[in-house]
Amino acid sequence: MIEINNLTKIYKLSRKQMHQVKTKKNMTTAIENLSLRAEDGQIFGLLGPNGAGKTTALRCIATLLKPTEGEIRVSGFDTVTRSQDVRKKIGFLTNDIKLDPQFSPRYLFEFFGRLHGVSKDEVDARREELFEYFGITGFQDKKVDELSTGMKQKAAIAVSLVHDPEVIIFDEPTNGLDIVTARSVTDYLKMLKGRGKLVIISTHIMTEAEKLCDRIAVIIEGRKVIEGSLDEILESTGTENLEEAFFELYRQVNGGTAQ
Numbered sequence: 001m002i003e004i005n006n007l008t009k010i011y012k013l014s015r016k017q018m019h020q021v022k023t024k025k026n027m028t029t030a031i032e033n034l035s036l037r038a039e040d041g042q043i044f045g046l047l048g049p050n051g052a053g054k055t056t057a058l059r060c061i062a063t064l065l066k067p068t069e070g071e072i073r074v075s076g077f078d079t080v081t082r083s084q085d086v087r088k089k090i091g092f093l094t095n096d097i098k099l100d101p102q103f104s105p106r107y108l109f110e111f112f113g114r115l116h117g118v119s120k121d122e123v124d125a126r127r128e129e130l131f132e133y134f135g136i137t138g139f140q141d142k143k144v145d146e147l148s149t150g151m152k153q154k155a156a157i158a159v160s161l162v163h164d165p166e167v168i169i170f171d172e173p174t175n176g177l178d179i180v181t182a183r184s185v186t187d188y189l190k191m192l193k194g195r196g197k198l199v200i201i202s203t204h205i206m207t208e209a210e211k212l213c214d215r216i217a218v219i220i221e222g223r224k225v226i227e228g229s230l231d232e233i234l235e236s237t238g239t240e241n242l243e244e245a246f247f248e249l250y251r252q253v254n255g256g257t258a259q
Ligand SMILES: Nc1ncnc2c1ncn2[C@@H]1O[C@H](COP(=O)(O)OP(=O)(O)OP(=O)(O)O)[C@@H](O)[C@H]1O
Pocket: 011, 012, 013, 017, 028, 029, 030, 048, 049, 050, 051, 052, 053, 054, 055, 056, 057, 204
């Protein structure tokens, strides 16, 4: 289970960053007062436009960032005071964590397996299952450097799951994948949910959230504007699909400026 209570994350900006985003303020609030609860056996989606704060929230859950205010618990462990325990429970995938280009998917899978304290037999069994499922076996001994974007993403997904984590945190898991591979990833996430795992993803793809997520939190400009099942969100916005619901919510936040 993931419990987020009143999470606020404020980044301090360097002079260079202030110049880049043309601001005189040396701080930016990426997430403001976010609370939510995601249960085991559920796929929970954080849905929002670019810059909404989705990656920041997932990085806080994954212990990579400390909340400025508020607290997060993963499987009962606080992400700040019990970060080691949290890390054992989670598999984290994000676009800015890159696999070392000099090594092969097989080497990296075995390396991270050892790092997580998984036995050799178990690593071998999990490698066979995951590499077969994601079609990695054919290029498992090639250097990451020589792989396509999609191949790298598939390898990164497999590596993040080496220790059979209870909680799967995937930031835009189908980013850069073709339609066939994207489907294999979303099917695998559904299978993990069926095994009782908690999967939390970020996405800006409405149809992906619609098909995949049991619960969705829409985040706009760092604030949660609605949370619920797809049906609950459609009912409360009086719309027929998530895209319409999103624009309705966006209009409410921005005072009627969205198309
Ligand atoms: N390291 C950082 N330093 C300063 N500001 C940051 C940093 N990382 C993110 N931000 C800012 O925080 C806000 C939220 O960014 P975040 O990456 O969490 O959004 P996102 O919803 O994941 O966006 P995207 O869909 O584009 O990945 C943005 O305004 C971004 O510019």
